[in-house]
Amino acid sequence: MILSGMATPTRRSVLALGLLGCALPGQAEEPIRILTEEYPPFNYTDKGKITGLGTEVVQAVLKEINLDAPFQSLPWARAYETAQSTENVLLYSLNRSKEREKLFKWVGQITPTDFYLFSLKSRNLHINSLEDAKSQNLQIGTVNQDIGEQFLASQGFAVGRNLQSSAKYELNYEKLKLGRVDLWVMNELGAYYMSRQAGDDPAVVLQKALRIPELSGGGNHMAFGLKTSDAVVERFRKGLETIKKNGVYDALQRKWL
Structure with missing residues (x-):
């Protein structure tokens, strides 16, 4: 009976660890979703695949921070509301305005605008x-x-x-x-x-x-809603800063513009 009593907590601990899961390389502790709209040439669906300048910049950031995440194109109003109300949802290409400033946690500019x-x-x-x-x-x-x-x-x-x-x-x-x-x-x-x-x-x-x-001039951005942790936002921000420093960002701009 004593041995049985000692074994039960161990099994529960193992079960708890299994339910919580472990962060593997290339995975976030919580899944990230990436939302956008049909807004060519920045982001649009071509032959069933989301592409465009903004999309390729976001993909480059994901590669830099070693993260996989699904992309989805939605009507803008729905994508906009979902990013605000849901944790770990990245929205792009989002113009940064005074009215929107406090509604999002901004990662950074990904494309120019006029x-x-x-x-x-x-x-x-x-x-x-x-x-x-x-x-x-x-x-x-x-x-x-x-x-x-x-x-x-x-x-x-x-x-x-x-x-x-x-x-x-x-x-x-x-x-x-x-x-x-x-x-x-x-x-x-x-x-x-x-x-x-x-x-x-x-x-x-x-x-x-x-x-x-x-x-004009402020550019399109990538941003998370306020429910997303600062740590997640900072991870993406550092990734964007890195591709801007190492030449990847400039190469994508030249490719599309």
């Missing part, structure tokens, strides 16, 4: 400010909860009144060409990429009606 209100060159539309667009009641194509929509809403525009919200960026380019919206808020590289993918020449079709300095 935002404009685009119009069709054939319309020869001229505006000098956001107030011009508002006073003329110009309809602007946006994506649900993306940085362009959030910024314009903060400037007094409203979804359903002068913002026409979509789930996908490609839909806004189609709306612009069909005349269903007058303007399209979009990153320059993304706008040109989508125009070319549609078989158009962006230099012929698109006009930069108005640059948005508040959204």
Whole structure:
């Protein structure tokens, strides 16, 4: 009986260790999920695989920190909410703004950005400010909860009144060409990429009606929600810093831009 009593705690200890698991090389103590959206050329699905400049930067960071993690592309609003509400969910490509600053733990910039209100060159539309667009009641194509929509809403525009919200960026380019919206808020590289993918020449079709300095220059970032531990965020931050120092980051920028 004494031997049996002594053996029971040992078996329980072994079982407990098995349930907790052990961190193996290439594995995190808790699984990491990586979420993004269809936002070419930064992140998009091609032949069933998520690719793009932002994706390759994140993949390079994972390789640097010896970590495997699954990538998933979701509608932006869903990916955005999931990253905020769930532990160990990395979100990219995320524009860093004053409104978002305290909602995430920021890892760092992965791609450049330069935002404009685009119009069709054939319309020869001229505006000098956001107030011009508002006073003329110009309809602007946006994506649900993306940085362009959030910024314009903060400037007094409203979804359903002068913002026409979509789930996908490609839909806004189609709306612009069909005349269903007058303007399209979009990153320059993304706008040109989508125009070319549609078989158009962006230099012929698109006009930069108005640059948005508040959204330009800061770049797209990778970030975790506030529920993720600082240790996990710091691990990714160091990985990003390393690939920026060793030339991998610059090589990827030259490949895509």
